Amino acid sequence: MADPILYGPGYSTYTRSARLALEEKGVGYQHVEVDFLQGMPEDQRARQPFGKVPAFEHDGFRLYETCAIERYVDEAFAGPALQPADPRGRARMTQIISVLDSYTYAPTVGQLVIQRLVAPLMGGTPDEAAIEAALPAVRNSMGTLEQLLGDQAFLAGESLSLADLHLAPIFAYFTATPESVPILADKPGLHRWWESIKGRESVAKTEPNLG
Template sequence: MTTQPRLFGADYSVYVRIARLCLTEKGIEHQLEPLDIFAEGGPPVEYLVRHPFGRIPAFEHGGFTLYETSAIVRYIDEAFEGPKLQPLDVMHRARCNQLISIADNYAYPELVWGVYVERVSKPDRGVPTDNEKLAAALSKARNCLAAMSDLMGNGPWFVGQELTLADLYIAPMFDYFLMTSEGTELIHQHGNLKEWWARIASRPSMAATKPS
């Protein structure tokens, strides 16, 4: 299949950006088809054929369609030429998958929705911050960062010496989280995460996929 892959979603979405980061790191040209699921009336009915749960992103490549970001990025890594983003070593591969699961289940709800949305997004829209929700999210964010820091150890990347899907999965979540003063304060408590962020934030793929 040589057809240029297509992503459906909004560039501000963490999960759309994760998929775009993977495509960009592998040097794969792709199309982003804009779709705002938060628009009045929700996603178009025809989109629900691509994603029956009405979430983003959805993905298409040469007639093959897929949804769920973790499945999309693994497909991208395995279907296209370019740097391998999943470790070959079985233990490193398991660690990569563990970190992706941590990002999905703990980092995204707390760092993005619990901290960034409450501290930045809501005030920008004239909506007051829910301080109880923010405090609860910060408590969980501390635990999340401590766990990720511990798993990372002293390597330059989350899984050893090479960039993997784990790094690309976590980076867009940190990008939003670190727009808050609390996020900046918390990452300073973990030297390896602070150094990792400087490393990943400077990659051309991060600039190329920056939300508009």
């Protein structure tokens, strides 16, 4: 059986989430870099008709959408389970992933991180008005995640799950912004969670090279 192939830029939080799942499962895989900043390559559009990343292939089986890829990786390969066994834990994991996709990613990465971190790397100037406009949604998301985490070790319970792997790349970028400091000041749970996550081997192996 051939190793799976993951297509997507290493700096993408969604590509990194899928890579984290592969790393945590101990699956050998090929990561093909796809840099869409210069325009989405046609071969990638053939793999992902909506022009997004990542895309995935395994023995002729093609898949896109990060959550679907993560679940396939967890269920198709041997290794530690990345989804809770009980219905409530699995439902909580699914809920948190949906929260991250629907309410957290856009203001946190799409606005705050892009303006504060990426714009200067590209030779631009951060749009302070856009940053200010994003902060209420970022605060709401982080407050909600703090409540959902509670006293648990991980987001969906006492074991690492796909919810943690979905949040980790977002959180890595978020904590590199100065805005994260006051937002996280009263969130000890997220501090504790991040301390346990950021030292994992999978996180180190998928660290993006931003030049």
